[in-house]
Amino acid sequence: MANLPQSQNENRKQTLILAAYKAITEKGFEGLRVRDVASTVGINPATLYYYFPAKEDLIDSVSAFVFDRLAVNADELPGTPKEQLHTHLTRLYRQMRDEPELFTVLTEIRLRTVRSFSLQVFVEFETAWHTKLVKLLQTGIRQGYWPNYLEPEIIATTIITLMYGAGLQASTHPRRIEESIAQLERWLTSR
Amino acid sequence: MANLPQSQNENRKQTLILAAYKAITEKGFEGLRVRDVASTVGINPATLYYYFPAKEDLIDSVSAFVFDRLAVNADELPGTPKEQLHTHLTRLYRQMRDEPELFTVLTEIRLRTVRSFSLQVFVEFETAWHTKLVKLLQTGIRQGYWPNYLEPEIIATTIITLMYGAGLQASTHPRRIEESIAQLERWLTSR
Amino acid sequence: MANLPQSQNENRKQTLILAAYKAITEKGFEGLRVRDVASTVGINPATLYYYFPAKEDLIDSVSAFVFDRLAVNADELPGTPKEQLHTHLTRLYRQMRDEPELFTVLTEIRLRTVRSFSLQVFVEFETAWHTKLVKLLQTGIRQGYWPNYLEPEIIATTIITLMYGAGLQASTHPRRIEESIAQLERWLTSR
Amino acid sequence: MANLPQSQNENRKQTLILAAYKAITEKGFEGLRVRDVASTVGINPATLYYYFPAKEDLIDSVSAFVFDRLAVNADELPGTPKEQLHTHLTRLYRQMRDEPELFTVLTEIRLRTVRSFSLQVFVEFETAWHTKLVKLLQTGIRQGYWPNYLEPEIIATTIITLMYGAGLQASTHPRRIEESIAQLERWLTSR
DNA sequence: GATGAATGAGCGTTCATTCAT
DNA sequence: TATGAATGAACGCTCATTCAT
Numbered sequence: 001m002a003n004l005p006q007s008q009n010e011n012r013k014q015t016l017i018l019a020a021y022k023a024i025t026e027k028g029f030e031g032l033r034v035r036d037v038a039s040t041v042g043i044n045p046a047t048l049y050y051y052f053p054a055k056e057d058l059i060d061s062v063s064a065f066v067f068d069r070l071a072v073n074a075d076e077l078p079g080t081p082k083e084q085l086h087t088h089l090t091r092l093y094r095q096m097r098d099e100p101e102l103f104t105v106l107t108e109i110r111l112r113t114v115r116s117f118s119l120q121v122f123v124e125f126e127t128a129w130h131t132k133l134v135k136l137l138q139t140g141i142r143q144g145y146w147p148n149y150l151e152p153e154i155i156a157t158t159i160i161t162l163m164y165g166a167g168l169q170a171s172t173h174p175r176r177i178e179e180s181i182a183q184l185e186r187w188l189t190s191r
Numbered sequence: 192m193a194n195l196p197q198s199q200n201e202n203r204k205q206t207l208i209l210a211a212y213k214a215i216t217e218k219g220f221e222g223l224r225v226r227d228v229a230s231t232v233g234i235n236p237a238t239l240y241y242y243f244p245a246k247e248d249l250i251d252s253v254s255a256f257v258f259d260r261l262a263v264n265a266d267e268l269p270g271t272p273k274e275q276l277h278t279h280l281t282r283l284y285r286q287m288r289d290e291p292e293l294f295t296v297l298t299e300i301r302l303r304t305v306r307s308f309s310l311q312v313f314v315e316f317e318t319a320w321h322t323k324l325v326k327l328l329q330t331g332i333r334q335g336y337w338p339n340y341l342e343p344e345i346i347a348t349t350i351i352t353l354m355y356g357a358g359l360q361a362s363t364h365p366r367r368i369e370e371s372i373a374q375l376e377r378w379l380t381s382r
Numbered sequence: 383m384a385n386l387p388q389s390q391n392e393n394r395k396q397t398l399i400l401a402a403y404k405a406i407t408e409k410g411f412e413g414l415r416v417r418d419v420a421s422t423v424g425i426n427p428a429t430l431y432y433y434f435p436a437k438e439d440l441i442d443s444v445s446a447f448v449f450d451r452l453a454v455n456a457d458e459l460p461g462t463p464k465e466q467l468h469t470h471l472t473r474l475y476r477q478m479r480d481e482p483e484l485f486t487v488l489t490e491i492r493l494r495t496v497r498s499f500s501l502q503v504f505v506e507f508e509t510a511w512h513t514k515l516v517k518l519l520q521t522g523i524r525q526g527y528w529p530n531y532l533e534p535e536i537i538a539t540t541i542i543t544l545m546y547g548a549g550l551q552a553s554t555h556p557r558r559i560e561e562s563i564a565q566l567e568r569w570l571t572s573r
Numbered sequence: 574m575a576n577l578p579q580s581q582n583e584n585r586k587q588t589l590i591l592a593a594y595k596a597i598t599e600k601g602f603e604g605l606r607v608r609d610v611a612s613t614v615g616i617n618p619a620t621l622y623y624y625f626p627a628k629e630d631l632i633d634s635v636s637a638f639v640f641d642r643l644a645v646n647a648d649e650l651p652g653t654p655k656e657q658l659h660t661h662l663t664r665l666y667r668q669m670r671d672e673p674e675l676f677t678v679l680t681e682i683r684l685r686t687v688r689s690f691s692l693q694v695f696v697e698f699e700t701a702w703h704t705k706l707v708k709l710l711q712t713g714i715r716q717g718y719w720p721n722y723l724e725p726e727i728i729a730t731t732i733i734t735l736m737y738g739a740g741l742q743a744s745t746h747p748r749r750i751e752e753s754i755a756q757l758e759r760w761l762t763s764r
Numbered sequence: 765g766a767t768g769a770a771t772g773a774g775c776g777t778t779c780a781t782t783c784a785t
Numbered sequence: 786t787a788t789g790a791a792t793g794a795a796c797g798c799t800c801a802t803t804c805a806t
Binding site for chain 1 (some may be wrong): 789790791792793794
Binding site for chain 2 (some may be wrong): 026030031112166176177179182
């Protein structure tokens with residue numbers, strides 16, 4: 001009861017983040033306009049500034065939203081390491097298929113970090129993902145699920161790289177993604 | 192004699208394209224300004240419009256420039272198919288290492304096509320690349336360089352996908368790219 | 383008991399007036415923002431509107447505050463007319479030295495009246511000051527403190543004019559003020 | 574013939590400066606709007622930015638315009654020092670009477686410098702004025718036009734101070750100014 | 765070929781103010 | 786009394802583009 005206003009506030013913030021996310025989806029950062037985001041939500045542009053002191057803060061929140069949505073928590077999954085990895089890749093694949101825009105926006109953000117906007121947040125995201133994959137692979141190798149000549153660090157890197165590439169093609173070639181991920185898994189388990 | 196002005200014209204156009212390319216490199220399409228491109232070259236913005244009727248035309252030329260620079264003509268290389276693929280991947284890797292911006296801009300363009308700006312040019316580029324890889328792999332398999340259960344279409348797709356991902360990380364994690372590509376080759380030739 | 387809220391109300395009003403005064407001191411009317419005044423006092427801008435129905439009302443109160451602070455009640459001083467005038471000028475000088483901003487704000491208000499915002503309040507202030515000076519001078523001349531060819535009206539005007547000029551230079555050239563006022567007194571009493 | 578465009582350009586710049594000057598006259602810096610200045614001149618606001626890269630640059634030009642207009646070149650006048658000073662003061666008085674806004678804007682600028690915008694330009698203006706007055710007075714005293722116990726530095730300061738004060742009252746009490754200046758001259762030449 | 769001058773449309777942001785709670 | 790949330794209007798400024806010269 002008492003925190004309803006609070007949650008209403010949070011609600012509107014979320015609505016704005018979603019609207020901005022969708023706008024980026026459609027026009028990229030290149031075409032992102034504060035006015036458009038506001039009018040999509042049905043509020044005055046000035047009101048948006050009540051929630052986000054600057055456009056860049058809204059963008060930061062969109063970034064956080066994207067990172068949160070991405071299913072990269074590979075180690076908290078059930079089953080054997082092998083099953084865990086499979087689930088992880090499958091989840092990512094499904095996400096790419098069902099909401100390819102998420103990966104489009106992820107790439108948009110990625111490119112922005114290269115031009116050093118707020119690199120830190122992206123570095124953290126990638127490091128976390130990489131670390132989780134490495135641990136999963138180490139455990140799997142130790143338990144005999146994968147050949148022990150595999151180098152977890154390199155495999156993790158390769159998986160992430162392939163996923164980035166897949167995400168970039170998600171909107172236009174959903175089929176390709178599936179095939180590439182399947183091929184990756186085949187290689188991992190071969191022999 | 193008669194075509195000197197013509198070539199001078201071409202020269203200036205190239206200079207403008209390069210300037211625009213560099214601008215995209217530094218600020219992305221998000222920060223690309225006609226005025227900046229013109230002043231970098233040392234001309235009046237109005238003059239730029241003599242060479243390119245609209246900003247979008249300049250961008251199209253930049254796209255063409257990027258596609259041209261990319262070393263994706265895999266089939267015109269010397270050696271056996273295996274050597275050809277190796278050379279192809281190595282060339283791409285070296286390009287990523289030496290001028291990672293090229294891949295940054297490629298991705299910028301790629302994202303724009305998703306939002307349907309001039310999709311066609313990108314489809315052609317990708318199709319050509321894919322086709323060349325498929326042919327190379329088919330020949331290699333036929334000649335026994337790779338196991339015959341490999342499916343050329345899927346492997347080609349996987350290679351391209353990985354390369355996109357690598358390109359995205361070129362500016363920030365050059366090491367990762369090397370490892371990923373090496374891993375890919377190991378998989379291809381294993382057994 | 384009953385008027386405690388009343389005085390609390392007055393208290394907060396005074397706090398707001400002081401904050402606005404200080405803001406004008408630092409940024410002029412040009413940079414006076416309701417939001418800033420409110421946040422300096424630690425309240426919500428909306429709350430300020432409970433105390434002052436409009437920004438202009440707050441400004442009016444600041445004007446009144448400035449007029450009140452100015453030591454221009456020349457006739458209520460002890461001593462002979464000559465001593466009274468000396469005390470009057472000395473007080474003004476000290477005020478210029480100790481809180482030059484007061485005169486800066488006075489001038490800001492003065493300029494606003496020229497553009498006819500609330501001219502009346504300023505006319506009253508100036509008339510009162512002028513009248514007091516005239517009376518003081520008349521008494522002094524009648525009592526033989528100053529030569530009788532002095533014209534009180536004109537001298538009063540000259541004093542006020544000089545004081546305005548001094549006030550304008552108070553923040554940047556405090557020394558000049560002292561010298562000018564001393565010179566004025568010397569002239570007044572010469573022969 | 575060749576420099577006509579150049580002078581046209583300068584012409585428009587001057588027109589804009591004048592329009593801005595008039596706007597400040599009417600609304601002060603507080604109410605100075607780029608849009609208003611542009612529309613007064615009948616151009617698009619964007620065009621104004623072709624001539625002045627920022628609002629503050631336009632303001633700087635207005636300041637220079639005001640300083641130029643002010644008749645403070647006291648030493649280049651004909652006649653004896655006494656006549657020169659008289660002419661100087663008379664000119665200023667007439668300017669105050671005929672275009673009091675000039676002094677209103679001068680004061681506006683003066684207040685802005687107190688809040689340290691571009692203090693230097695004002696310091697230079699004042700120093701030049703002061704120096705000229707001092708030289709004029711020194712010469713006059715040496716030549717016996719004024720009693721030799723007068724201290725040129727202090728008198729110069731007093732004159733300037735009085736003139737600032739007069740300028741502040743120019744729009745509302747033109748009569749007062751005349752009287753104050755006359756009084757000043759009487760004092761200077763008494764005995 | 766090249767430019768100075770111009771512009772309509774629009775940008776991110778801020779303003780004083782309001783009002784339900 | 787006090788505030789969170791909202792807004793219309795405007796602000797300084799920038800954009801891609803045009804066009805007479």
